[in-house]
Amino acid sequence: MELAGKxxxxxGGGGGIGAGIAEAFVEKGAxxxxxxxxxxxxxxxxxRIGGGAISLQHDVxxxxxxxxxxxxxxxxxxxxxxxxNNAGVALPFQPFEDVEPDEFARVMTINVTGVYNGCKTFIAEMKARKAxxxxxxxxxxxxxxxxxxATYCASKFAVAGMSEALCQELAPFGVGVSILYPGLTRSRMSEGQMPDQDSEAAEFMRRAMMEPVWLGRAVARAVETNTLHIITHPEHRDGLAARFDAILAAHGDPAQPGYPGYT
Ligand SMILES: NC(=O)c1ccc[n+]([C@@H]2O[C@H](COP(=O)([O-])OP(=O)(O)OC[C@H]3O[C@@H](n4cnc5c(N)ncnc54)[C@H](O)[C@@H]3O)[C@@H](O)[C@H]2O)c1
Incomplete structure (x- = not known):
């Protein structure tokens, strides 16, 4: 889909990555x-972005x-x-047993239900328009x-799974789905994750932060080419390959001898 005029x-447009996406879309004439x-x-x-962009108060x-x-x-x-659907929150790094039930629920409600709510609000019309x-x-x-x-990971695995399933479901209706998987990017969230703002580790992290508009430009390209997966930080490829390899390596004989499976 061409973004010009769309x-x-x-x-979460008031945050780093949301604003980066908005800026890149405005560059494209949206x-x-x-x-x-x-x-x-x-x-x-x-x-800051200009180009006729508007702002709205919104609780996802x-x-x-x-x-x-x-x-x-x-x-x-x-x-x-x-x-x-970009709004999201994270918790400080902590042992899982220290995460309080209301904090766990808050992350899930914003990061997962918030995405569901957005899809629920717009999908039927997009399907009807076939666009x-x-x-x-x-x-x-x-x-x-x-x-x-772990709490954040649970919410973001949920978003990825929901989106990939949705991509299959909506493709026959001409509606595209993309998943943005950012690595470390400059934003209030990533600044807030740093334990000691003045430490060497914090300086190292700051240098490793990507500027959000570049994620936005990658999102704009993905929308224009109807691409599902948006990887902006390729340095995590080996970690992902190791995880997939471990999952594939766990595929041996069926747990029940002689189990025929779906074949
Ligand atoms: N910055 C990173 O390194 C990084 C890495 C991976 C993923 N992400 C994800 O990117 C997205 C954007 O995060 P960011 O880094 O720009 O952080 P950010 O904190 O700058 O932006 C998030 C925005 O979401 C808004 N928000 C929070 N709760 C909301 C709600 N209930 N309704 C509407 N808006 C709400 C916040 O006010 C904030 O402006 C999030 O989903 C985050 O999980 C960020």
């Missing part, structure tokens, strides 16, 4: 709405909020062609798990 809604639970963040990014965990945002974008620009594209932000931690980050 309408895009980017959730009409872009940035939504965020923090309206000041979204407004500041819409003003609420279907009522989704309905209001959908109406507002349609009133301003017309129907949404590209939906980017549209959905981009869901997972993470490299949705492909390669990281110890002491």
């Amino acid at each position: 309408v895009a809604l980017v959730t 009409k872009v709405a940035l939504s965020d639970v923090n309206p000041d963040y979204a407004r500041a990014e819409a003003e 965990t609420s279907l009522d909020s989704w309905a209001r945002v959908k109406s507002a974008v349609e009133a301003e620009f017309g129907q949404v062609d590209v939906l980017c 549209g594209h959905i981009v869901n932000t997972s993470s490299l931690n949705g492909l390669v798990p990281f110890g002491s980050f």
Whole structure:
């Protein structure tokens, strides 16, 4: 789908990666709405980006909020062609048993139910029009798990699985799906993950942060070419290959002798 003249809604648009996606879409000539639970963040990014971008207050965990945002974008620009479910949160690195039930539920509600809510709000219309594209932000931690980050990994594996299944389901209707798997990228979230802001490790991490607009440009290309997987940080390839190899190596004889399987 060519982005020029199309309408895009980017959730978490007040944050680093969402704003990067919005900026890249504006570069392509799209009409872009940035939504965020923090309206000041979204407004500041819409003003910085320019190009007619608008900002909206939006809580992705609420279907009522989704309905209001959908109406507002349609009133301003017309129907949404590209939906980017990008809003997300993380917890500090910690032992899994220290994660409190309400923190676990909050991450799942924003990172997973928030994506479901966005899909629920837009899919039926996109299918009826036989056009549209959905981009869901997972993470490299949705492909390669990281110890002491299990809650976040659970939410991002869920987003990846949901999106890949959805891609199969929506392809016959002409609706595309892409999954963004960012590695370390400059944002409030990644700054907030650093234990000691002034340490050498923090400086090292800062140098390793990709600038969000480059992720946005990769997303724009994926929408234009209808590409499912968006890998922006290829340095994790070996880790992913090792994980896949271990899973493939676990495929021996069936647990039940003589089990015929589906064949
Ligand atoms: N920065 C990274 O290194 C990195 C790596 C992998 C994946 N990600 C993912 O990228 C996405 C964007 O993160 P970011 O790094 O730009 O962080 P960020 O904190 O800068 O942006 C996230 C934005 O989401 C908003 N948000 C939080 N809860 C919301 C809600 N209920 N409704 C609407 N908006 C809400 C926040 O206000 C914030 O502006 C997230 O899904 C994150 O998990 C980030």
